[in-house]
Structures are given as C-alpha cells and as structure tokens.
Amino acid sequence: MARIRPKLALWKFASCDGCQLSLLDCEDELLTVAGEVEIAYFLEATRATVEGPYDLSLVEGSVTTPHDAMRIQEIRKKSRLLMTIGACATSGGIQALRNFADVREYAAIVYARPDYIQTLATSTAIAEHVKVDFELRGCPISTRQLVEVISAFLAGRKPQTPPHSVCVECKIAGNLCVMVGHGTPCLGPVTHAGCGALCPSYNRGCYGCYGPMETPNAPSLSAWLSKLGMDDDALKRVYRTFNANADAFRKESERHEG
Amino acid sequence: MAAQMDGATAILTVEGLEALLQAIQAHGYRTIGPILQDQAILYGDVSSTNDLPRGWTDEQDGGRYRLMRRGDDALFGYSVGPHSWKKYLHAPKLRLWTAERRGDDISVAPEPQPDDRLAFIGVRACEIRAIEIQDRTLVGDLYADPHYKALRERALIVAVNCGQAGGTCFCASMQAGPRVKQGFDIALTELLDGDEHLFLVETGSDEGRVLMASIAHRAASEDEIEAAEGVIERTESSMGRDMRSDDLNELLMSNLEHPRWDEVATRCLTCANCTLVCPTCFCTSVEDVSDLTGERAERWRRWDSCFTMDFSYIHGGSVRASAKSRYRQWMTHKLATWIDQFGSSGCVGCGRCITWCPVGIDITEEVRAIRGCDASAEEPQ
Numbered sequence: 293m294a295r296i297r298p299k300l301a302l303w304k305f306a307s308c309d310g311c312q313l314s315l316l317d318c319e320d321e322l323l324t325v326a327g328e329v330e331i332a333y334f335l336e337a338t339r340a341t342v343e344g345p346y347d348l349s350l351v352e353g354s355v356t357t358p359h360d361a362m363r364i365q366e367i368r369k370k371s372r373l374l375m376t377i378g379a380c381a382t383s384g385g386i387q388a389l390r391n392f393a394d395v396r397e398y399a400a401i402v403y404a405r406p407d408y409i410q411t412l413a414t415s416t417a418i419a420e421h422v423k424v425d426f427e428l429r430g431c432p433i434s435t436r437q438l439v440e441v442i443s444a445f446l447a448g449r450k451p452q453t454p455p456h457s458v459c460v461e462c463k464i465a466g467n468l469c470v471m472v473g474h475g476t477p478c479l480g481p482v483t484h485a486g487c488g489a490l491c492p493s494y495n496r497g498c499y500g501c502y503g504p505m506e507t508p509n510a511p512s513l514s515a516w517l518s519k520l521g522m523d524d525d526a527l528k529r530v531y532r533t534f535n536a537n538a539d540a541f542r543k544e545s546e547r548h549e550g
Numbered sequence: 551m552a553a554q555m556d557g558a559t560a561i562l563t564v565e566g567l568e569a570l571l572q573a574i575q576a577h578g579y580r581t582i583g584p585i586l587q588d589q590a591i592l593y594g595d596v597s598s599t600n601d602l603p604r605g606w607t608d609e610q611d612g613g614r615y616r617l618m619r620r621g622d623d624a625l626f627g628y629s630v631g632p633h634s635w636k637k638y639l640h641a642p643k644l645r646l647w648t649a650e651r652r653g654d655d656i657s658v659a660p661e662p663q664p665d666d667r668l669a670f671i672g673v674r675a676c677e678i679r680a681i682e683i684q685d686r687t688l689v690g691d692l693y694a695d696p697h698y699k700a701l702r703e704r705a706l707i708v709a710v711n712c713g714q715a716g717g718t719c720f721c722a723s724m725q726a727g728p729r730v731k732q733g734f735d736i737a738l739t740e741l742l743d744g745d746e747h748l749f750l751v752e753t754g755s756d757e758g759r760v761l762m763a764s765i766a767h768r769a770a771s772e773d774e775i776e777a778a779e780g781v782i783e784r785t786e787s788s789m790g791r792d793m794r795s796d797d798l799n800e801l802l803m804s805n806l807e808h809p810r811w812d813e814v815a816t817r818c819l820t821c822a823n824c825t826l827v828c829p830t831c832f833c834t835s836v837e838d839v840s841d842l843t844g845e846r847a848e849r850w851r852r853w854d855s856c857f858t859m860d861f862s863y864i865h866g867g868s869v870r871a872s873a874k875s876r877y878r879q880w881m882t883h884k885l886a887t888w889i890d891q892f893g894s895s896g897c898v899g900c901g902r903c904i905t906w907c908p909v910g911i912d913i914t915e916e917v918r919a920i921r922g923c924d925a926s927a928e929e930p931q
Contacts, residue, residue, distance in 0.1 A: 325842060328843060347710075438618065439842065444840070446844060447782060454860060456855075457820075459822055459823050460821075460826065460855065463642070463822070463826035464642040464853055468587070468589070468592065469615075469908065471908050472614060472632075472906050473589060473632075478908075479908075480908075481819040482821075495588060507820045507859060509819045511816075512909055513908070513909065515907060515909070516910070
C-alpha cells in the first residue's frame with residue numbers, strides 16, 4: 293500500500309555527532325522509524341539524499357562559522373518543522389566556552405595556519421538564528437526521548453518531555469539524594485529532566501547535561517554548594533560544561549568569575 | 551505456647567520477631583521494611599530480620615542526612631528516611647490504560663487493579679497518620695482511587711514506636727506521634743537493656759491477634775510495659791524541631807503578603823523535592839503517549855508537584871509563575887487550607903521536607919518567621 297510518509301532530514305552543525313548517532317542507536321525502533329518516515333537527508337546513515345522541502349528537520353550542532361549562519365537560514369526555509377537536538381543546538385554546546393574567551397587565541401594555539409580558519413567569535417544556539425519549533429535537550433539526547441518526540445510528531449500531539457528538575461526523576465526512581473545523603477555536589481535541582489537521573493542513579497552528582505530546568509535558581513544552589521566546599525573557581529567551572537552558554541548557567545558562572 | 555492476645559501486651563525476642571515476619575509471609579504477604587542501601591535507610595523488600603539495618607542510625611538536619619553506627623544492635627534505631635509508604639500505596643508511576651488500534655477498531659484496556667498483599671514493617675506513628683491523611687484524600691470521597699484502595703485494604707501494618715527522635719522530627723507538635731495509637735495491626739516498642747533485646751508487642755486488629763497467636767511469645771511484665779512507656783516519653787521530649795500548630799490556618803491565611811514569602815523564594819529551588827518526599831502530598835500528572843506506528847497508546851499517571859510549572863498550567867501559562875507563589879501554595883495548602891479541604895492538617899511533622907530540601911529550607915523556621923519571632927528572619931542562610 294503506497295502512502296506518503298513525512299520526509300525527515302537530519303542536519304549537522306558544530307557538534308560531536310553523538311546526537312544524530314542517537315537516532316541510529318534507537319535499534320529496536322529504528323526500522324519502525326524508517327517505515328513511518330522517509331529518511332530523506334541523513335548523511336551519517338546514507339549518502340542517498342532526497343530533495344526538500346522536508347516535513348521535519350532535526351538539527352544537531354551549534355553555529356560557529358559564517359557558513360553555518362547562512363546554511364541554517366536555507367535549512368529553515370525548506371523545513372516545515374525544525375527541531376533542534378542536543379546541547380550544542382539548543383545552547384551552543386561545550387564549544388561555547390569560546391564565548392568566554394578570545395577565539396583567535398585558541399585558533400593560534402591549535403592551528404599551524406590560523407589565517408586559514410574562518411570562524412565566528414561565538415558558538416550559538418540554532419534558536420538565536422532561526423525560529424525553532426521544538427528543542428530536545430541533552431548531551432547527548434536520550435534515545436527514549438527522541439523516539440517520543442518523533443512519535444508525537446507523527447501523531448500530531450505534544451511530546452512528553454517535562455522541563456522540571458532532575459530531582460523529580462530521582463524521586464520517581466526512588467534514588468537517594470546524593471547531595472543530602474552523601475554531600476556530593478549535584479546540579480540536579482537546577483537541571484532540566486530527561487536523562488532519567490542517570491548519574492544520581494549511580495551515586496554521582498548531576499553534571500547538568502540537559503541544561504537549565506524551567507525555573508532554575510542557580511544562585512541558591514551555588515550558596516549551598518559553597519557550603520559543601522566548592523570555591524568560586526569550582527563553581528564557575530561546574531556551570532561551564534555542555535550548556536555553558538545557556539542563559540541561567542552562563543550568568544551563574546559569570547557571578548563566580550574571579 | 552500461644553497465649554491469647556486481647557489488647558494485652560506481649561514480649562518477643564529478636565528470634566520471636568523473626569518468627570513474626572515468617573508468619574506474616576506465610577499469610578501471603580510481601581514484607582517491606584527499612585533496608586540499608588546507598589548509605590541511607592530506605593524502604594525495600596525484607597525477607598528476614600537480617601535485612602533490617604541492625605545497629606545503624608541516622609543524623610538529620612536541614613539538607614543533610616548521614617548514616618551512623620549505633621553502640622548497640624537496635625533494629626529500628628533511626629528516624630524516617632527519604633522514602634515513605636506512599637511509594638507503595640500511591641505509586642510514583644502507574645499505567646492507567648492501554649489502547650490498541652486494529653484497522654478501524656480501537657480497544658481500550660484499563661490497567662488491572664493490583665492484588666498484592668503488602669505488609670509494611672516498621673511504620674512510625676507519623677507515617678500511620680500520613681496514610682490516614684492519604685486515605686481521606688484518595689479514597690475518602692465520592693471518587694476513590696481504585697489502585698490505592700485495592701492495596702490499602704489488603705495492607706498489613708506492623709508499627710514501631712520511635713526509640714529516638716530525629717534532628718528534623720516534630721511529630722509531637724503535629725499530634726501525629728511518636729506514640730502509635732491506632733491504625734496498626736501490630737505495634738512494637740524496641741527495648742534494649744544491656745544484653746537484652748526485646749520487643750513489647752501490642753495488637754490492634756484481629757489479623758494482628760491471629761498472627762501473634764501463631765507464634766511463641768510471653769506476656770509483658772509491669773517493668774517492661776513501663777520501660778516501653780519510658781522509651782516513648784524520651785522520644786517525645788527530644789524532638790529535633792517544634793512548631794506551634796493550633797493557629798496555623800489563621801496565621802498563614804492572614805499573612806499571604808508577608809515579606810518572608812519573598813525571602814524564602816530567593817532560596818527555594820522549586821525542585822519539588824519537599825513534595826515528593828512528603829508522605830501526604832498526593833499530586834500527580836497524567837501523560838498520554840503513543841508509539842511510532844500510532845497503533846498503540848498508553849495513559850500514565852506519575853507523581854507531580856505544585857512546584858513544577860506544568861502542574862498549574864492552564865491556557866496561557868502557569869497560574870503560579872513565581873517561586874514565591876509556588877512555595878506559598880505548598881505551605882499554605884499543607885498547613886492551612888488542607889484543614890478546610892480535608893478536615894485536618896496535611897503535615898505530620900516527619901521532617902522529610904526539611905532534611906531532603908537540597909538547600910535545607912525548614913518549614914518550622916518559615917512558620918516562626920511569619921509568626922514574627924524569628925531573630926534570623928532578615929539573615930537568610
């Protein structure tokens with residue numbers, strides 16, 4: 293039975309590819325995904341491409357070059373819905389550390405001929421350049437959430453990706469709170485849920501891979517973290533990882549800049 | 551050797567308690583109680599007294615919990631931990647129904663009701679009170695939660711009178727403990743005196759009496775009954791926190807614009823931990839999910855909290871957008887409007903919301919500040 297399947301495209305910007313690999317990682321669901329949507333543009337999976345426009349564009353990575361900044365405009369034009377996947381695309385990623393430094397200095401250290409490098413001074417989220425219909429958080433994204441978002445897109449419903457704290461996931465899982473119980477610093481109370489409280493489930497503090505939760509109160513958490521022994525430098529660094537450029541984390545790290 | 555148990559008190563040894571656990575299991579119950587896990591005392595399956603946290607205790611304060619060794623072999627020598635029995639009676643996640651589409655047909659199958667028989671071992675007075683409060687909320691009205699009801703009706707409660715008060719305990723202020731007065735099948739008081747390790751036993755139901763009659767025990771002596779009284783009185787007089795509770799409804803509702811709400815909002819993380827560890831908080835959200843093919847859909851219910859934005863989202867946005875309004879909503883509901891709604895306070899003084907707040911916000915301190923007699927009110931943290 294011939295039916296028209298929605299066309300799905302996957303676009304890469306500055307990133308490690310981990311998030312698009314999450315789609316290939318879907319394993320049990322992968323063939324079903326391929327049956328329900330036409331995978332029209334996904335270079336990591338296949339060289340064969342189909343012309344746009346696309347019904348759903350998944351965008352991985354951040355904008356770090358003048359070429360990227362132009363390319364995302366073109367992609368937006370040929371995408372009915374555009375969804376960003378992962379910390380790079382939603383906040384600028386780990387490479388947004390350049391936003392706190394001089395990227396020319398970095399280039400001079402890394403490249404033999406830095407004058408060959410055409411790069412922007414900042415790494416920025418896709419939403420700073422074009423309208424984004426939905427942002428899926430995580431470094432990397434969760435395959436479970438990716439399947440949920442694609443399922444919701446196909447059904448025309450709202451995806452279930454709650455923006456509350458990681459603490460809610462810990463409590464639902466029955467985890468012991470590592471900060472209260474062990475004194476382990478944890479970003480869970482200010483971090484967006486989605487990972488299923490992966491690190492606290494293994495008695496580690498949360499690293500904030502999913503970026504700020506809906507109403508983060510990072511200054512209050514920092515005050516408590518400093519009681520647990522973290523100094524300003526440690527506090528600055530704890531917020532400057534995969535979501536360093538996310539508003540709440542950036543502001544909080546800047547508050548602890550010496 | 552089985553004696554009659556007609557509200558009389560009996561004595562069990564540790565071996566006797568083991569026999570009681572085995573008898574409960576032989577009656578078809580899954581026995582659940584305190585266990586040592588991840589450096590804390592949590593609730594999990596216990597098959598014998600060897601699974602209980604023998605010789606352990608805890609130290610609790612705002613935002614801080616530490617496990618410690620005791621100098622004896624007490625089996626119940628600690629206060630309540632982060633888990634509460636609502637984890638079993640009012641599950642964190644529950645599928646409500648599954649729908650399947652075959653061609654043009656859609657079939658909807660409700661989740662079958664549970665038929666587990668749960669025996670809770672080591673339930674404290676404040677926890678019994680919390681279960682009674684959830685009974686009122688979840689089955690006490692026209693619309694009863696069938697899952698809760700099914701589990702609750704079959705549950706067996708083996709209570710324990712607390713042998714010590716925790717650093718954040720204030721059950722005495724809320725008239726919820728530490729003495730177990732009702733709502734139990736069997737109630738224990740642990741007696742530790744030198745080498746002697748005994749449990750004074752009271753029965754509170756026919757099933758409790760039948761269970762006790764099935765195992766070897768002896769009658770309690772006057773001295774033992776007195777010793778057990780002493781244990782409870784000592785606990786009652788050593789509460790880590792206290793809170794005047796006779797006027798909370800009027801106090802809070804006449805102070806809805808008190809500056810303390812703004813102050814506490816600067817510390818509150820709106821992370822929801824207080825509500826999720828609270829043994830009486832009952833709020834949930836319902837989520838519908840469908841699979842990739844659209845042939846199968848499920849409706850799930852999961853714990854939610856008045857601290858999340860989605861929880862109070864109605865068209866146009868969240869009704870309680872600020873941290874101030876959400877903290878105020880939680881505290882005034884717990885301590886004040888709960889009384890209007892359900893006829894009792896929603897707080898049992900277990901102290902979980904104080905201990906498990908990641909930044910140690912203390913509900914008793916907040917009440918004191920609003921009362922206006924807190925010297926540290928202007929100096930947070």
